[in-house]
Amino acid sequence: MKVVVIGTGYVGLVSGACFADIGHDVTCIDKNPDISARLERGEIPIFEPGLSDVVGRNIARGRLAFASSPASSVPSADVVFIAVGTPPGGSGDADLSYVRAAAGELALCLSGYTVIATKSTVPVGTNRAVARIVRAASPDANFDVASVPEFLREGSAVSDFAAPDRIVVGTDNARAADVLRQLHQPLLEGRSDRFVLTGVETAELIKYSANAFLAVKITFINEIANLCERVGADVEDVARGMGLDSRVGRWGLSAGPGYGGSCFPKDTLALAHDAAKAGAPIRLVETAIEVNDARKKSLADRVSSVIGGSVAGKTVAVLGITFKANTDDVRDSPAIDLARGLLAAGAQVRVFDPEGAPHARSLLDGVTWWPSTVEAAAGAHVATIVTEWDHFKPGRLDMDALKAAMVTPVLVDFRNLFDPTVAAAAGFTYVSVGRQPALPEGA
Numbered sequence: 001m002k003v004v005v006i007g008t009g010y011v012g013l014v015s016g017a018c019f020a021d022i023g024h025d026v027t028c029i030d031k032n033p034d035i036s037a038r039l040e041r042g043e044i045p046i047f048e049p050g051l052s053d054v055v056g057r058n059i060a061r062g063r064l065a066f067a068s069s070p071a072s073s074v075p076s077a078d079v080v081f082i083a084v085g086t087p088p089g090g091s092g093d094a095d096l097s098y099v100r101a102a103a104g105e106l107a108l109c110l111s112g113y114t115v116i117a118t119k120s121t122v123p124v125g126t127n128r129a130v131a132r133i134v135r136a137a138s139p140d141a142n143f144d145v146a147s148v149p150e151f152l153r154e155g156s157a158v159s160d161f162a163a164p165d166r167i168v169v170g171t172d173n174a175r176a177a178d179v180l181r182q183l184h185q186p187l188l189e190g191r192s193d194r195f196v197l198t199g200v201e202t203a204e205l206i207k208y209s210a211n212a213f214l215a216v217k218i219t220f221i222n223e224i225a226n227l228c229e230r231v232g233a234d235v236e237d238v239a240r241g242m243g244l245d246s247r248v249g250r251w252g253l254s255a256g257p258g259y260g261g262s263c264f265p266k267d268t269l270a271l272a273h274d275a276a277k278a279g280a281p282i283r284l285v286e287t288a289i290e291v292n293d294a295r296k297k298s299l300a301d302r303v304s305s306v307i308g309g310s311v312a313g314k315t316v317a318v319l320g321i322t323f324k325a326n327t328d329d330v331r332d333s334p335a336i337d338l339a340r341g342l343l344a345a346g347a348q349v350r351v352f353d354p355e356g357a358p359h360a361r362s363l364l365d366g367v368t369w370w371p372s373t374v375e376a377a378a379g380a381h382v383a384t385i386v387t388e389w390d391h392f393k394p395g396r397l398d399m400d401a402l403k404a405a406m407v408t409p410v411l412v413d414f415r416n417l418f419d420p421t422v423a424a425a426a427g428f429t430y431v432s433v434g435r436q437p438a439l440p441e442g443a
């Protein structure tokens with residue numbers, strides 16, 4: 001099938017390249033001339049494991065192309081995906097201006113029957129608004145709209161595409177449903193029960209409900225971690241004991257610095273906003289937002305409390321700036337809140353992240369950037385692990401070199417990567433999340 005993907009960010013580029021990989025003829029369009037020019041040169045503007053190989057082999061096969069305008073590819077497309085950003089608007093609602101603009105632009109290029117499918121995460125009613133925009137711009141066009149929300153996770157997006165937990169298609173139209181089933185057929189072999197066909201509004205709401213549920217789950221274990229610290233319990237064991245219950249499940253039960261990233265924060269806000277507006281407020285989600293925001297803002301205080309109550313004049317190494325490992329995405333990353341809080345409290349902040357620096361530099365005035373853990377830790381009074389990169393895990397992190405580089409061997413681990421007794425045996429004062437602090441032998 002001929003597929004066009006509008007917007008080549010984390011979602012559009014991955015799904016476009018992966019649709020080409022399963023045999024479709026794909027054109028990815030980005031109106032940012034810098035992004036489309038880099039893609040046309042074969043450069044991948046984002047870091048996503050495995051993506052460069054998929055893009056490279058499908059360009060070579062002639063199944064994947066890039067453009068900065070929809071004019072040449074949309075007329076022959078069977079399916080046009082809208083995969084542009086939906087950032088937070090001013091009052092917590094989703095900013096749909098990019099979706100509307102994309103709909104207006106593609107409408108002028110339609111020819112023959114086309115399914116317009118929205119992959120962007122959009123509030124209930126958006127796909128119907130897209131249909132109205134297209135109809136107004138192109139009254140004779142032959143098209144149907146569908147909501148096809150995306151569930152891939154940054155860091156494992158390529159493998160998520162190949163083995164999706166489910167493919168959700170929301171449309172009122174049987175022909176559009178057929179086209180979209182055929183498009184996804186290679187991903188459904190032996191798993192046809194994973195194709196969830198539903199109405200447009202329901203599909204739109206499935207995406208928000210899934211993200212909000214996961215955000216609440218993460219927030220729940222973070223609050224349990226607070227309690228563990230007070231009562232001498234161990235949140236890792238609590239999470240294991242809970243997660244082995246198949247009704248609960250293990251995912252999301254990793255206590256940490258609070259959820260961040262380009263989806264959970266903005267999607268919880270948008271759902272809470274829209275639900276309140278519809279007269280059905282979701283207080284659980286409203287509270288999760290509040291609790292998570294407060295947690296991210298308290299990270300610097302937590303570091304201060306570990307080294308005597310103040311970081312003023314102290315040097316702090318921040319290890320990891322992305323919101324999670326295996327991505328270069330720093331949107332709403334807790335590490336940014338931490339670094340800002342430390343700077344505001346008068347600390348000198350030295351940062352290392354394997355991939356995140358290019359995106360984070362403009363967000364953080366006043367920190368210094370270093371190309372390795374040990375260099376970031378040079379002269380530090382405390383080192384903080386904020387992202388769960390392999391670089392900071394036992395076996396990869398050279399504890400002796402880290403200790404030798406620091407003024408005082410204090411490690412605050414917001415990801416619980418170490419066994420506290422092992423960190424203490426390596427000579428560190430070790431403070432993690434939802435577990436008791438560990439002191440070096442003899443301290």
Ligand SMILES: NC(=O)c1ccc[n+]([C@@H]2O[C@H](COP(=O)([O-])OP(=O)(O)OC[C@H]3O[C@@H](n4cnc5c(N)ncnc54)[C@H](O)[C@@H]3O)[C@@H](O)[C@H]2O)c1
Pocket residue numbers: 006007008009010011012029030031032035083084085086098101102105119120121122150151152153154262263
């Ligand atoms: N990032 C994720 O992990 C993820 C996962 C699932 C769903 N989503 C949703 O998918 C959508 C896209 O997210 P993203 O992270 O890929 O966004 P992104 O910001 O990384 O990429 C969006 C791209 O769209 C381009 N664009 C905007 N308007 C355009 C237009 N009119 N024509 C062509 N290109 C245009 C921008 O230049 C940008 O490159 C959002 O709604 C998001 O909530 C994201």
